[in-house]
Amino acid sequence: MTTKFYDRLSNDLTQLLENPIDHNVIIEVGEAPINQIFKAHSYILQSRSTYFKKRFNETLFNVKKLKIPNISVKVFNSIIKYIYGGTISLEKLESSIIFDLLIASFELDLDELVEHLQTHLVTNNASWLKLNFAQVIQKSYHKNFEIIQNFCNNIIAKNPDTIFESENLNSLPEDVLISIIKLDDLQLEEDKIWDYVIQWGRARNPNVPANLNEWTSDNFLTLKTTLKNCFPHIRYFNISSEQIIEKFYPYQQLFEPKLWSDINIKLLSHNKPISSTILPPRKIISSNLPTRTIRIPSNIISNEHALEILSWICRKETPYTESNPYEFKLLVRGSRDGFDVKNIYEICDKVSNTVIVLKVEGTGEIIGGYNPLEIRNNINRKYFYSKDSFVFSLKTENLKNSIISRVKDFNRAIYYYSSMQYLDFGSALNLRDNLKAQKNSYYGILNYEKPIHSNEDVFSVEEFEIFKISPLK
Template sequence: MAEVLIQKIWMYDLMIVTNELELEELSEKLENHLIESKASWLKIHFTFVYYSIFKYNKFKNLENFCNDIIAKHPSIIFESTEFTSLHESALVSILKRDDLQMQESVIWDYVIKWGTAQNQVYPRNWKNDVMNKIKPYKKILDKQLLKDLEQHFILPDQPIKSIILSKRLILSQELPARVNEPFSTIISEEHIAIFSSWIDNRPSFYSRNNPYEFQLLIRGSKDGFSPRIFWDICDGHVNTIVVTKVRGTDEIIGGFNPLAWDKTKIDHMKTNKSFIFSFKDGNIQDSILSRVKNENDALWYPPLKSKYGPIFGDCEFTMVSYVSDFTQDKLSWCSNYNCYEKSIRTNNDKFSIIDYEVSLYLYFRKVVYQSYYSFTMSL
């Protein structure tokens, strides 16, 4: 994870440096490349990117990219812990959006929150009703606007004299379903805590303060079950957890790969950090963890990527389909060879799956944001 993070940050830094050197054409090309090819990285590191671009006030394409996301999902910035440190120009840029999907009264609350953070001298003991959110700030409001506001709450249908913007458009349709979907349809928060503990080689499981955040990359039932889809989507991603739900047994079987998946490579992959696992009936109390023993054969990136998905060790956990659908043919299996400490199944029977997911884990993401943001702001 750190290696990929550094690579992407290096590209972002290069864009900043070329801009400071007034190499505008190169800077713009790098900016567009980040948007077109590294959109997932920009979204994962959204807070860092958004807060930093306004320091330079040059990257309008990135600004528009971020504002389009904020318009649909304003909570990503308004509910962030760094909201009150948002640059004034950034806040103004957001408020100018007519398609911001948030009620005006809620936006006003956030504007007051931001404003009071900039000036700590603000009224005390004021209530939460709408009028009391306005009256304490009458000194900064136009007199006519203040009168119109008071009139509006008494006679809302009467015309007002102040010139104001038209009402913000709130879309009636629901936001994409995936936003409200559970993180996983296979595993629970308890499983995630266990994975995090295994990654850290902890003797006990994280009960709270889990330092890892998991981001879903693939869900078979949504993205498709062909091996080729697995390689195309996972290509280049490091530190991933693969989980499958076995048809007929409800076992959860999977593995952790700290290395980057590479759809162009055909080779045995070396690492001493990978592991495979199983949960009988999905029960967290009945788990088997098997760490890599032969690090030179920790994983195998096969030549036939149209038929083979992930292969851990010497097929000690492998997903296979000759009909481009892991759910249709019973060819996936877990061998009992010696690349890993022990077998994660009690038999060598081949199986098909109900569903599978691949998730990317992010280590201390918030700390990385804040530390790197502080570093770049000091340059």
């Protein structure tokens, strides 16, 4: 039997890192002014990472000097401790730092750490992954990121509009798009998948005419070349004859002659054999699959946040999880319409059932409130009655669970004072003046059940948005 003294070994090697006797490597990490020098030992680094082994083979000096500007000091500090001591502590790290740590670990060929960090993020930081879905999907489509990819694919398969109706579709790398359209359980009609693939391809070739009738043979050849790796994953023989005529015929020059012939044979005689590969139909969960779901037009909150807010509005005991029965119509966005409270009164005058969300400057907090009443411009110093208003603080990487605080003094639920640029939810959330330029807004505790913030701090915002909430028709 072999006795393994790993704890002592880890501690001794960590001490060697903290007091780098006989070091022969100097690593400059980060970019000035936030950079730092680490002193290390080449034998330890290259025995733990093929990245360093390759780098050291490129350097012939006795003392090797490396620069790694694309990894932050905070991230590399965790990595070097893992390399020396085999330990990693994630409890006090923000989700964004853990994700950066994952990307850096991949770049440094630390496969064991890559797997561990993926599992940790999916298990403990799923909300952050969903909120930052575009960033995650852009950076994580590598063969070593199978755990994160499965997480993303599961979301996309069930909610394809997450990516196909987003502004990020056209910027997806080809391998990411292919991995998505290969999914057997992608809950999207095949003709719509075709539409999105064509949209992606046309976006890659902005010089082709917008009007298809003006296309030349060269235009079709250009698009065919762009999409050649995507086409094998379209399930051509699972599209109705009507959709073939509507969607395929305008683009028939994109098809290889044999495939185009087989599509037409199947169109005319469904049972006649063909030589082209027939992919199986996708596993659609419901035959009544809606053609599209509602995507929240927000730069602050995720669909998950929106469903949580809707659950509070409807006072549901079981929260909404996927199906969104309401529309979020964007009325005001600070970066678009200005940050003065007076703009809220002017744009939203006589509009009821609104939700305001605010991203607090410097902390990343997402706070806000639901106002069922009409917003009233030219009303000065007056409280209004409501039994249904509430304020909230939403779950983020720094807040494990969302907080909702409902009104308890119904007569003092909402306070309007437009000429002074005051808009208050009782005294629980008080919006003042220019929300971005001035740090005059503040949290309170009166008139609502509980505070949504531990301190009655003043704050300014990085961004804010107001939505009109309406049932889908």
